Amino acid sequence: MTTDTHRRGTFGAALALALLSAAPAMAQGSFQDCLRGLEQQARSRGVLPQVFAEATAGLSPDNSILALLDRQPEFSRQPWDYINGLVAANRIAEGRRMLQVHRAAFDRAQQETGVDKHIIAAIWGIETSFGKAKGNTSVVRATATLACYGRRQDFFRGEFVAALQIINQGHVAPAAFRGSWAGAFGHTQFMPSTFLRAARSANGSQRIDLVGSVPDALMSTGNLLRAEGWQAGQGWGYEVTVPAGLDLSLAGRDRPQTVAQWEARGVRRVGGQAFPRRGDQAFLHLPGGAAGPAFLMLPNFRVIMKYNNSENYAMAVGHLADRLRGGGGFVRPWPTAERPLTQQERIELQQRLAQVGLYSGTVDGKLGAGTREALQRFQQRAGMPADGFPTAALLQRLRRGG
Structure with missing residues (x-):
């Protein structure tokens, strides 16, 4: 499970890495002090002193990790580049093969x-390419580093202690406890705290093995989504067509309506298909703006976002699932001629929206829902279609003052 970390610019990440590398003795000293401060918290969670001592003996910070902390392609690439990169032909073919190879485990988890x-x-395929890329970073070292350095120390202190609890409970041998640079591990990349909350054995065993057991990983992933509110029998969303003249300011996660209400506004499912559950709540999503494909997103879409707090990630998961089921690509093409904004342009966009009183979030170049809603308000004020999609032309309009 990739974390919903915010990003800083490449320069900021490089500077943080340089500062750590330039003063290894100081970093090492403060790191040991930090670990000593975490020992009591670990003991209060049932971690035995011997387990803590063995896990932290000779432990040093991983200076390369902070350089990765703010890199998250879900928010920096164009949606079509990100989604198409994850829903590739080879991944679709391999996913269909895995569904057959592990049919019994998939059926039981479902x-x-x-x-x-x-x-x-789809989550398994996107997270680790069906187990081929689970990561080779020590989970204990990664979470310890991020518990002692960086912007999210409180969060990662909890993850570090949770990692020790997992070792203490005998689920993973320390030598095999390896995963991503942020501490996610196993076939479907659970953070340690998520493991403690939602991991389940597929055969009722006391030991849960997300690293070596595909059935355990599939059961745990299903259990996590169920715990987050997955509604059985409901999909994740529909590609739709919207009528000319529809008020695009109705788009957005905070403006749901029933499918029947969207139908009354002229929204139709592509291909002339009927909506199977017209009473479901759904929100209109325009990831490529008015010129790209449109979607009605169901509550399960928000559940997928609990795995990774990114609309593009959730779209990739949902679309890959549809392709694994035998479905085709999106009907309406993406506006691929629209170039992505640079990091500096994304920051400038947020700054200019803040200057005119439309954006109050963090100015970090991360163009999420808050930035999109601010853009919609600006577009409404300027008499433009309020699709909230960031473009170079829209930034130029902001530079001119509207």
Whole structure:
């Protein structure tokens, strides 16, 4: 499970890494002090003194990790580049093969959790390429580093202690406890705290093995989504067509309506298909702006976002699941001629929106829902279609003052 970390610019990440590298003795000393401060918290969670001592003996910070802390392609690439990169032909083919190879495990996970097995398979494929890329960074070292340095120390202190709890409970041998640079591990990349909350054995065993057992990983992933509110029998969303003249300011996660209400506004499912559950709540999503494909997103879409707090990630999971099921690509093409804004342009966009009183979030170049809503307000004020999609032309309009 990738963390929803915010990003800083490449220069900021490089500077943080340089500062750590320039003063290894100071960093090492403060690191040991930090670990000593975490020992009591670990003991209060049942971690035995011997387990803590063995896990931290000779432990040093991983100076390369902070350089990665703010890099998250879900928020910096154009949606179509990100989604198409994850929903590639080879991943679709491999996913269909894995659904057959592990049919019994997928069927059991779906039956017991109510979560569509194709969604579980899509998460597995996107997170680790079906187990081929689980990561080779020590989870204990990674979480310890981030517990003692960086912007999210409080969060990662909890993850470090949770990692020790997992070792203490015998789920993972320390030598095999390896994963991503941020501490996510196993076939479907659970953070340690998520493991403690939602991991489940597929066969009722006391030991849960997300690293070596595909059935455990699939069952745990389904259980996590169920715990987050997955609604059995409901999909993740529909590609739709919107009528000319529809008020695009209705788009956004905080403006849901029933599918029947969207139908009354002229929104139709692509291909002339009927909506199977017209009473479901859904929000209109325009990831490529008015010129790209449009979607009605169901509550399960928000559940997928609990795995990774990114609309583009959730779209990739949902779309890959549909392709694994035998579906095709999106009907309406993406506006691929629209170039992505640079990091500096994204920051400038937020700064200018803040200057005119439309944006109050963090100016970090991360163009999420808050920035999109601010852009919609600016577009409404300027008499433009309020799709909230950031473009170079829109930035130029902001530079001119509207």
